Amino acid sequence: MYISTRGRYAVRALLDIALSDNGTPVSLRAISERQNLPISYLEQIFNRLKRVGMVQSVRGVNGGYHLGRIPDEITVGSIIKTMEGPIRLSKCDEPPSKRPACIGLDDCVARIMWKTLEGKIDVLLEGISIGQLVKDSKEMEKRKAVNKYEESIS
Amino acid sequence: MYISTRGRYAVRALLDIALSDNGTPVSLRAISERQNLPISYLEQIFNRLKRVGMVQSVRGVNGGYHLGRIPDEITVGSIIKTMEGPIRLSKCDEPPSKRPACIGLDDCVARIMWKTLEGKIDVLLEGISIGQLVKDSKEMEKRKAVNKYEESIS
DNA sequence: AACATTCTTGACACATAGTGTCGAGTATAT
DNA sequence: ATATACTCGACACTATGTGTCAAGAATGTT
Numbered sequence A, B: 001m002y003i004s005t006r007g008r009y010a011v012r013a014l015l016d017i018a019l020s021d022n023g024t025p026v027s028l029r030a031i032s033e034r035q036n037l038p039i040s041y042l043e044q045i046f047n048r049l050k051r052v053g054m055v056q057s058v059r060g061v062n063g064g065y066h067l068g069r070i071p072d073e074i075t076v077g078s079i080i081k082t083m084e085g086p087i088r089l090s091k092c093d094e095p096p097s098k099r100p101a102c103i104g105l106d107d108c109v110a111r112i113m114w115k116t117l118e119g120k121i122d123v124l125l126e127g128i129s130i131g132q133l134v135k136d137s138k139e140m141e142k143r144k145a146v147n148k149y150e151e152s153i154s
Numbered sequence C: 001a002a003c004a005t006t007c008t009t010g011a012c013a014c015a016t017a018g019t020g021t022c023g024a025g026t027a028t029a030t
Numbered sequence D: 001a002t003a004t005a006c007t008c009g010a011c012a013c014t015a016t017g018t019g020t021c022a023a024g025a026a027t028g029t030t
Helices: A005-020 A028-035 A039-051 A076-084 A109-126 A130-153 B005-020 B028-035 B039-051 B076-084 B109-126 B130-153
Strands: A055-058 A064-067 B055-058 B064-067
Touching (some): A005 A028, A005 A130, A005 B109, A109 B109, A109 B130, A130 B109, B005 B039, B005 B076, B005 B130, B028 B039, B039 B076
């Protein structure tokens, strides 16, 4: 019931790009340093992000990545689903190893409940975008600046 | 981002008890057969369910389990949290193995977002009870009976 | 009293998935 | 040329999940 590091690092990396892209592409090295994430792991992550068009790459010196869409259209839900596959709470249809597949799936009240919950969680995750996180970040920066000012005059 | 089998089996097992307890305790053997779940795994699961008072046990011949509270007060959220611990999407504070702990946690926009989502998911899960699933089950049984009848006269 | 049933508890084994690392390769700017 | 950076696939390690097992304790039945 937790989001993998792949998913969470991807969110942070994309937010990093959104915040620091001033025209020249953002390199994994730069993201790695700012976010303190292993660069080799980021490579793997960006491989997937690129394949679904969530980022665009520029190769060679001074290369790096741009966002592939505007921040408001990159939702946390889409990032997680890119990194982890569809939102699923139950795996009734593909049982773990030795267990036989569950029978009467369509009639299973519990399974219907999980499916319903999956849908609601999906809505939650799709409701947050990188664009929103960018706004939150800037808001937080502003507040921190004000706090510092207030400390300095007190 | 999925519920463990422990959690899901626990939900099914508790629902099974709610549906089939007619006064005499429900044995793991009976649950195991009806739900097609390994009895030895159920033992482990019920160990936890008992410790938090979600079920009451009766030992010896004709022993088994009763629900420890009324079905409406046993929420899916409480079951999952009993089996898996608190709802958490991120593990920023306890990083995996070699990684250093993330710094500036309180200022991290991403982390705040995960925490907010955790709260909303918690509300979703707490909003469903075994009592509700019992109603759903009976409703479904009724519909199935009607369908059979309609087939028989067509 | 002997026995079968059933819960109780802890330890253990196996499989899967997550979390990264690594190396060889390709594209590009200087 | 050379250094920078993305590209791609394979691999290794670890943690967690998913169960199994055995020995024990309580209780009803004969």
